[in-house]
């Protein structure tokens with residue numbers, strides 16, 4: 001399946017780790033470890049698009065051109081499940097700042113309800129990586145992007161683990177400017193809005209609240 005704004009990380013190590021996540025017998029410790037490894041790779045892949053600034057650096061032998069990131073990076077995990085990916089990103093981008101968005105899907109309507117929002121200043125001058133493992137109906141991600149844009153965010157990338165075709169289409173439709181990076185595109189949603197074959201409830205599996 002091809003989508004204009006979705007980059008699929010089609011790597012053997014990711015396929016191995018997504019399989020660990022799908023397995024219903026994987027316990028939270030192994031689940032969190034696999035999420036972190038995938039987040040490491042997502043962070044490297046996403047960082048390809050970060051803008052660099054050149055500056056002069058002096059080696060012990062001579063002066064040469066060095067590089068630094070031009071803009072701050074702000075990682076924005078969507079609570080709760082996004083927290084599971086946060087450390088994997090931080091290992092690769094240790095000087096990143098953090099914002100948090102608390103969203104919970106209403107179990108009946110499947111609409112996202114906001115319960116927390118705390119961001120660093122100057123969203124307009126940062127590379128923002130919105131992080132949530134599951135892109136199901138797309139309601140939560142679309143709403144989170146709306147919140148960020150309303151507060152001035154201009155450069156937003158969305159990172160997920162598993163996406164449904166419906167969720168990708170919703171983001172492409174609501175936010176055609178947003179690039180999505182993910183580790184798997186699954187078949188469909190069931191009538192409760194769960195991704196099939198999926199991995200179940202990412203928050204419950206990360207935090208052992210099943």
Ligand code: PRP
Pocket residue numbers: 078079080081082103104105106110112132133134135136137138139140141167193201202203204
């Ligand atoms: C999950 C997931 C996303 C959302 C995706 O969160 O982490 O935020 O569902 O579904 P959508 O694309 O249909 O909006 P959930 O509401 O289960 O909260 P949790 O992370 O606290 O478990």
Ligand code: URA
Pocket residue numbers: 081134136193194195196198199200201202203
């Ligand atoms: N949220 C999850 O955690 N899993 C799904 O399959 C869909 C939404």
